[in-house]
Amino acid sequence: MPLPERNDMKRYDLIVVGAGPSGLSAAIEASKRGVKTIVFDENARPGGQLFKQIHKFFGSKEHKAKIRGFVIGQQLLDEAGKAGVEVVLNATVIGLYQDKEIVVKTGDTVHHYKGDSIIIATGASENMVTFDGWTLPGVIGAGAAQTLMNLHGIKPGKRVLMLGSGNVGLVVSFQLMQAGCEVAALVDAAPEIGGYGVHAAKVARTGVPFYLSHTIVKAEGTDHVTGVTIAAVDDHFRFIPGTEKHFDVDTICVAVGLSPMSQLLKMAGCRMSDDPKRGGQVPIIDGHGETSIPGLFAAGDVSGIEEASSAMIEGRQAGIYAAEFLGFISKTEMDNGEEKLDAALDGLRQGMFAPKNRGKNIEKTEEGIDISRNLLCRGFIGDDEIERFPGVTHKAGVHPVIECTQNIPCNPCQDACAMHCIMVGKVITALPAVDPSLKCADCGMCVASCSGQAIFLVNEDCGDGTATVTLPYEFLPVPDEGTRGRALGRNGQEVCDAEVVKIRTSPAYDHTTLLTMSVPKEFAMKARFFKANA
Amino acid sequence: MNTLSDRSRDIGEFVSQPGDEMIICRCEEITKGEIRRAVHEGMFTMTEIRRYLRAGMGLCQGQTCSKLVKGIVARELKVSPADLEPATSRVPMRPIEMKVFANENEDEDE
Amino acid sequence: MEQELIWDLEQEKQRIMVHPILGRIEKGRRVKFTYDGREVEGYEGEPIAAALKAQGVMIHRYTAKKHSPRGIFCAIGRCTDCVMVVDGEPNIRTCITPLREGMTVQTQYGVSAEPFENQ
Known part of the structure; x- marks a missing residue:
């Protein structure tokens, strides 16, 4: 005998988990098509990480290129407001079940909601590396640095050493200097810079030294960071004795990549895979962002680490797919809606740093010009x-x-x-x-x-x-x-x-x-x- | 057959190494040595490690350390981290007080 | 206003007053709260951790097992390293808990505001 339906469970056509770039974009597109949508986010503010991004974005006009991240965040919020998207903040989704039921904590109560479709857009969490002293106050994630300086107007430290030369490490180094901090050095165990050369170059020209094939030996200090020692590493990432260098710093900032925050999808029973090119545990999704559970979609970093620009497009697509899944639009309308987005997404996924090229050793540009070795190794x-x-x-x-x-x-x-x-x-x-x-x-x-x-x-x-x-x-x-x-x-x-x-x-x-x-x-x-x- | 579930596999005795005193799970203060030793004591899966040591079961629920723990276990088992099944995900995903967890909103009239 | 600015510059060098991209940093009302029994000031609504950081506070707690110091780590409420005893309640994530006037904020030792030697 079927159990009687719980009388406290609210039903929505679409539930979106995460009000970052992809979640908001998804909710906007679905709402525009008449889908009754609700968005939950555990943070006090919507927009995810966009409001911490004070640099101008890359891409072309359709990707909002040369607009600063926080401005794009505001535009997205305005658009969501116009579309009538309902966003519930300080609402932590603590559970997701196979039958598309979610458990949400708001305040001191736990609520259950049922969605005819669900889009998971929970984003990513920061990776960490361990070194002697890494638990000392003063060792922080790059995200923490961005949050403190760009949201709260607080300098993360006076003198900072950055570990990680991906785009996050490079961009945050520059932002630290904009906030009035000194960046003592930028360090990466890899032999080549991971992020865009232009991001590296704008940091290097201000006088920040780059130490590639180096990593942190030790964070110094008893109560909090007072210094750091780095050393060169060999091809197997083992320290080379005698290469140690000391820096007086009060802060060590760690930017060593992101991992999809996909635990909710795993909990729901979605088929998952461990894909290093996507950053770790990701749901196996089809061409429409749909997981192995019909009507349960994933969009943005949770399905593979990329940039905010691509997350926004993936989100819009997921919103359109969900609308089709729910029967609000026909398949033809769906195809028409997503064609342009597909092209836009494809545009972003080109070039040397495209997901498909991760880990490849690229020596020449598409024009056949030798890439600057100095840029890769010294910034x-x-x-x-x-x-x-x-x-x-x-x-x-x-x-x-x-x-x-x-x-x-x-x-x-x-x-x-x-x-x-x-x-x-x-x-x-x-x-x-x-x-x-x-x-x-x-x-x-x-x-x-x-x-x-x-x-x-x-x-x-x-x-x-x-x-x-x-x-x-x-x-x-x-x-x-x-x-x-x-x-x-x-x-x-x-x-x-x-x-x-x-x-x-x-x-x-x-x-x-x-x-x-x-x-x-x-x-x-x-x-x-x-x-x-x- | 999945090599990971082959519990008869001999991975050798635990031998202490430099760096074993490094904290890996910041919340529960579990060291690298404790994790390595647990593998040699027969904990071959992430779920077993979690239950045996509480690594990843503290306030942050493994947000920071799960990838690190996985790397250490994989290395000890001489397999790729991608081959290790992550620990079970279950409710609640975030720390929550028991009184809140038990406080289900029964009638929601809006 | 002028006086407040000077006070800021002298006492809170870690605050960014004007930012090249974000301009003047807007904050809420200035309020008093106590940190380990000492009266200090911050801006209403900013995270407790931000107000403490502006005061130069690095250590938020000492861990239960090894009694080692911890402070801000993720700043977005995920890692729980910055928890303190706030208004008598332990394990409060100071990086996402807004500051209110009159709050009592204490360093956390294990799960208590009592230093280990008194526990």
């Missing part, structure tokens, strides 16, 4: 390597120099240039090329639009023995015009004297200040950062 492009890339050309007068040397899916620079000097083309991962026959208006839009901060405006010869270099500057204080200091090279080493001759700000630059410095003309192609004299 910056060598002065002798830069000339071979299509964004680097020479001509009289001001012109853009684009130090974008890896195939990543990104093209805002192309649209930024009203004079059409910059060309990426149809293949979104192609290296931007500069057409030196066209005139540069020196508007600065390309410099500000480059999410990788890899574009400079250079006048190689001003006629008086000097050159000017315009660079993106996202730190405080912004030096005044007339400030004297030193120009730093791509490697962060001082190369020559420099003077700030122009400071440009504009709403169109979106908080990226354009700093123009004057340097002796022989340093036009070497000087890439400005440091004021103390």
Whole structure:
């Protein structure tokens, strides 16, 4: 005899677990199609990790490229509000059962809900590594650093050592400096930098040393971190004696990857697989994000670690699939809805850092150009390597120099240039090329639009023995015009004297200040950062 | 046959190593040595390790250490971590007070 | 306002006053609370851990077995390393618990606010 249905159980067409980029996107698309949807999130604020992302995103227009993460988060919330999505915060989903019932803790009570379909968009959790002293206060996750500085306005530390050279480690290192912290070094046990070269380069040029094939021996301190010792490792990740280096730091930040937070799916009995390319335990899903349990979908990092941009698209797709599963739209309507999204997602999954290329040793760009070895191993492009890339050309007068040397899916620079000097083309991962026959208006839009901060405006010869270099500057204080200091090279080493001759700000630059410095003309192609004299 | 369930497999005696004193499970303060020793004492699955040592059963419910523990166990068994079944996931996924867990909302009228 | 700013700069160097991208950091009302019996200040609604971090507090608790110090680790309520005794209740995740006026926040020893030698 069937059990009587519990009278306290609320029913929804669709339950979404997680109000991050993919969960919100899913709820938006489903709600738009008339699906009665509810979203639960254990956090006090919606948006997941988007509100901690203060850098400009990569991609093209359809992926919201060159918009900062927290702004995208706000747009998503606005869209969710318009679509009438119901989001319940401080609501922890503590259980998920095969018959699509969930158990949610809110306040001091536990509630049961039944969904005719469920989308799990729980995201990821941070991986950790162990080293002597790793439990000491002062050793924190990179996510903690972002949360403290970008959400709560608190510096994670005065002087920080970053472990991990993936995009998270690189981006958070830069953000630490933006928050006013000093980054003592960036360390990774791997022999090559894991994240985008442009992210590494913008950190390296400020003077942060990179130690690849190095890892932490020991966090020092009795009550909290007072220092750290690193050492080089061999091919088998064993310490090489005698290579130890000490740094006085009060904080060690760990950014060694993410793992899908898929426990709810496993609990429900979904078929799972352990897939290192996706970051660990993931549900086995079909082309529509559906798990082995009909009507139970997974979207975003929980089904494989990627970027927030792809999580948002996967979420939208899952919302459309759920709407079709529930019978709110026909299969044809579903196919029409997702076609564009498929193309957008495919665009993001191209290039050297695409999921399919993880772990591959790529030595040449799609154009057949040798990748900079310095960039991979030290975080910056060598002065002798830069000339071979299509964004680097020479001509009289001001012109853009684009130090974008890896195939990543990104093209805002192309649209930024009203004079059409910059060309990426149809293949979104192609290296931007500069057409030196066209005139540069020196508007600065390309410099500000480059999410990788890899574009400079250079006048190689001003006629008086000097050159000017315009660079993106996202730190405080912004030096005044007339400030004297030193120009730093791509490697962060001082190369020559420099003077700030122009400071440009504009709403169109979106908080990226354009700093123009004057340097002796022989340093036009070497000087890439400005440091004021103390 | 799944090599992991072959309990007659000889993985040798536990021999202490440098680094055995390293805390792996931060909540329950379980060391690497304790985990390695447990494997040699016959705990070949993640679920067994959890029950035997409480590693991953503290306040955070294995959020931080489960991947680390898995790596250590796999190494001891000389298998790939991907071949080890993760420990059972069950309600509640997050720490919860018993009084809250028992406080089911019986009639929800809105 | 001016005076408050100066107070901040001197006492709370770990607060970011102006950020190059986020601008001026907006906070709630300034409130008093006690940390291990000492009266301190923070902003209403910010996590207790943020207010303590601004004061330079690193140690939130000492573990039950090995009595080793712990502090903020994940800052999003997952790892439970930052738990303290708040208003007499132990195991409160300070990184996600909003600060309120008059709160009593104490270092946690094992699961108690009493140092081990008194337990």
